[in-house]
Amino acid sequence: MANIQRRTTASGETRYQVCIRLKGFAPQTSTFDRLTDAKRWAAKIETEMREGRFFQANARPKHKVSDAIDRYQREILPNKSSSTIRDQSQQLEWWRKEIGTLHLHDLTPAVIAGCKTKLAATPMPPRGKAVNIEPVYRSASTVTAYLRVMSHLCSTAEREWEWLERNPVMAVKKPKLNNARSRFLSDEERARLLQECKNFPDLYLAVVLALSTGARKNEIWDLRWHQIDLDRQSITLHLTKNKEIRVVPVVGEALAILRERQALRPRPNDHLFPGKVEGKSFDFRKQWEHCIAAAQLHNFRYHDLRHTAASYLAMSGATLPELAEILGHKTLQMVKRYAHFTPDHKKSVVERMVSAYL
Template sequence: MATIEKRTTAEGTSYRVKIRLRGQSVQTATFARLSDAKRWGEQTAAAMREGRHFATTEAKRHTLNDAIARYKAENLPRLKDAEVRAGQLTWWGRELGGYVLADLTPARISEAREKLARETIQGGGIRSDATINRYLAALSVVLATCAKSWEWLEISPMRRVEKRKEPRGRVRYLSDDERERLLGACRDHPDLYAAVMLALTTGARRMEIMSLSWGQVDLSRRVILLEDTKNGERRPLPIVGPALDILRERAKVRRLDTDLVFPGRTHPKQPVDLRTPWETALRRASIENFHWHDLRHTTASYLAMNGAGLQEIAAVLGHKTLAMVKRYAHLSHEHVAGVMEDMAGKIFGGSK
């Protein structure tokens, strides 16, 4: 809301405009004419509501391309997904890079987002809502850095840009019968059987398993220490059940020309390629609509069905928040019901 205060001094009359909007810094300006004060107040208030006004002159001096170039030089090299993020930012640079940051409005970004959704990509399809949200996230980080670190913006316009609604996360896990069929079909291929068993008992990702080195495996402590994880943090994986026996046996006959637990036969410095054996095992086991990553879902589902809480599942999978593991909450219903039953019994006494 804009208010105008008339001031009269020995030097003459002036009009001071003050604009207050919730969540934004107060903006003020002084004019010699009332008409100029009213015009500035109306235009600036409208720009602030639309996310187009920034107090710093830096927002009018730098374009989005300037911001993207600086971010790529200073911040991008430290990220694990630098190559993917660079491609996303290049797209934004082509579409909006010529605009100065002051003119980068939520409406303009939203319009570009819709164009991104309509574009045909290689292979003839269009981008999924999840992919579009990753593009938005890449731009959001750049603009947040402009505001928080470089003082090129006062407030990021991304705060008023809506994300696409993504479908609920896929939960496909092996039934007991499917698990037995799959393991049976994998037994003829020692590397595949060992990798699948390790995936089922640890919840590790495919590349975490295939790039596993003996230096990360401590059989005496029964733990694997993952150093290079997706979220950038160390994650210990307990080695339990048959997976421990399998790794102990593999350690006895490990190759001396590589440190990989699953080395390739021809190129021992590279992980073995299990794609064809995996697809063959799925066909032999008559298992449909199942991907390697679903082994990870299977681990989480088994944990939920055996009483593990969401925080425990998140710790096993290496998720920093509970958002990604809430998809398994329904599987722990019986466990939660049992906890509630125990609570009611202790507080109110058993049923009569």
């Protein structure tokens, strides 16, 4: 039968340790953060023991975390988008470096929680040639992304491979997300950045497209020529975050550059920005970090070009529904952060109402 003991750790946290002793089986123990989880696990294991369905942990293959990462990268990761493969490959390699030598049955919520703390507290390695810059830490959303891929790996190992009894990541509290970041370029910063990007013509076009369309990084970097209709002056985005097709107008300098490039023949492939690897788009990260450092921009990410475009649209009189449609947001909540850029537009609306009715 199961025995559950309540214990208090040195840090003052409460844990519930379960020990199951049943004739014919080795004692089974496990520790949980919640009493409900402890009771549920005890009931499950006892039922499996009595019904002959219990597979003892010591009889399981002693797979390591690195073995699970290898199998995940081999069987699961190739089915995802190219941008997801790039990001999650980097995240999985971080997990391999930290806990790759651990056996899966030693992977506990406490281990995952320790990794979560380290992810948030350790500065990210600098990119480019920038020196003497302030350390940059992973945001809450980035830490959550690391936890998400590890959770999916553990769930797959539990449900499909039968390498784990339960997913330890599920018991770890995720960081509180703050999506209110709205860093955008000043006029002086924009001029400096564009001047530096002119040293890299492809990157310059990618930045101009981001500023004039508000499209996301992967939507621009992975662009194909067949998505671009210069006659209608529009770009059709297929690989959107919301999994919905979105059409954005392309005008001004971006349109002029695209027309110049369309006249160049032949093109190596359908990619607007062909990469060094056949069939892949170019990765601008090194060039981008170089330009950011040279332009002396602090705490500015490529995604902030999207915030900058949104702020320009708002200051040009775009309404919140118009902003949401152009940027590809399903709700108005995400564009409310730009409302403070539109006081003159709201004032004109009120003035029209007053002149007509009061």
